[in-house]
Amino acid sequence: MRPRLCRPRLAGVGLVAFAVGPLLWALRTSLTPEGSPGWPWGPLTLWHYQKILGRDFFYQYAGNTLAVALGATAVSLPPALAGGYALARYRFWGRGCAPWLLALPLLPVVTFLVPLSRTMNRLGLYDTLLILVLANAALALPFAVWMLRNYVRSVPVEIEEAARLDGCGTAGLIVRVALPCMLPGAAAVGAFVFVQSWNNFVFAYALTTDESLRVLPKAVVNFIGSWRTDWGGLMAVGILTLLPPLALFQLVQRWFVAGLFGWSGK
Numbered sequence: 001m002r003p004r005l006c007r008p009r010l011a012g013v014g015l016v017a018f019a020v021g022p023l024l025w026a027l028r029t030s031l032t033p034e035g036s037p038g039w040p041w042g043p044l045t046l047w048h049y050q051k052i053l054g055r056d057f058f059y060q061y062a063g064n065t066l067a068v069a070l071g072a073t074a075v076s077l078p079p080a081l082a083g084g085y086a087l088a089r090y091r092f093w094g095r096g097c098a099p100w101l102l103a104l105p106l107l108p109v110v111t112f113l114v115p116l117s118r119t120m121n122r123l124g125l126y127d128t129l130l131i132l133v134l135a136n137a138a139l140a141l142p143f144a145v146w147m148l149r150n151y152v153r154s155v156p157v158e159i160e161e162a163a164r165l166d167g168c169g170t171a172g173l174i175v176r177v178a179l180p181c182m183l184p185g186a187a188a189v190g191a192f193v194f195v196q197s198w199n200n201f202v203f204a205y206a207l208t209t210d211e212s213l214r215v216l217p218k219a220v221v222n223f224i225g226s227w228r229t230d231w232g233g234l235m236a237v238g239i240l241t242l243l244p245p246l247a248l249f250q251l252v253q254r255w256f257v258a259g260l261f262g263w264s265g266k
C-alpha cells in the first residue's frame with residue numbers, strides 16, 4: 001500500500017519541480033555576477049537589479065504596461081459583467097453556444113493579427129497605447145464572460161427572487177443585489193484580464209513601433225543581442241515583470257477558481 005500512496009506524492013513533487021524549477025533558475029541567474037560559475041555555486045549580487053532600477057526606461061516601460069493592463073481591464077469588465085449575468089440568469093436563443101467562448105481564446109493570435117493591424121491603421125490607432133488596450137480587452141473578453149457566467153451560477157438565485165418579492169425592479173435587482181454578489185467574481189476576472197494584458201508580447205511587438213510606447217514584455221528583448229545575451233539583466237527584468245501579476249493572482253486565486261469551475265468556495 002505504501003508504494004501506491006507514494007506515487008501521487010512523487011507525481012506532485014515532479015509537477016512542482018517542473019513548474020518552479022525554471023523560476024528558481026531565473027532567480028539564481030539574476031543574482032549571479034558576470035563571469036561567476038552560477039548555479040548552484042558562486043556568490044550572490046543585486047547588481048543586475050540595481051542596474052535596471054537605476055534606468056529611466058524601466059519606469060517608462062512599466063508605466064506603459066500598467067496603463068495598458070488597467071485600460072484593458074476597465075474596457076472588458078462592463079461587457080463581461082453584463083454577458084456573464086445574462087448567460088447565467090436568462091434564457092434566449094443561442095445560449096447553448098456559450099461553451100464556445102472557451103474555444104475563442106485558443107485561436108492563434110496571428111490569425112487575426114493582420115486584419116486587426118490593417119483596421120487599426122485605417123482608424124488612425126496604429127502605434128498607440130489605445131490599440132493595445134482594445135486588442136487585449138477583445139482577446140480576454142470571451143473567457144472573462146465565461147468565468148463570470150460560472151460565478152453567477154454559483155450564487156443562489158433565491159437571493160434575487162427574495163428581492164423581487166420585496167418589490168425590487170429589474171434595474172434595482174441588478175444594481176443592488178446582482179452586482180454586489182458578483183464583485184468577488186469581477187475581482188477575479190479583472191485580475192485575469194490584467195495579468196493577460198500585462199504579459200502580452202505579441203500585440204506589443206506587432207502593433208507598436210515607437211520606442212516610447214514599449215512595454216515590459218517587449219523590453220525584455222533588448223537584452224538579447226546578435227552576439228551576446230545579457231542573461232543576468234534578462235532574468236532580472238523577467239523577475240521584476242513577474243512580481244505584480246504573481247502578487248495579484250495570489251490575492252484573488254480563490255475567486256479565480258470559483259469563476260473557472262463554478263464553485264462558490266464555501
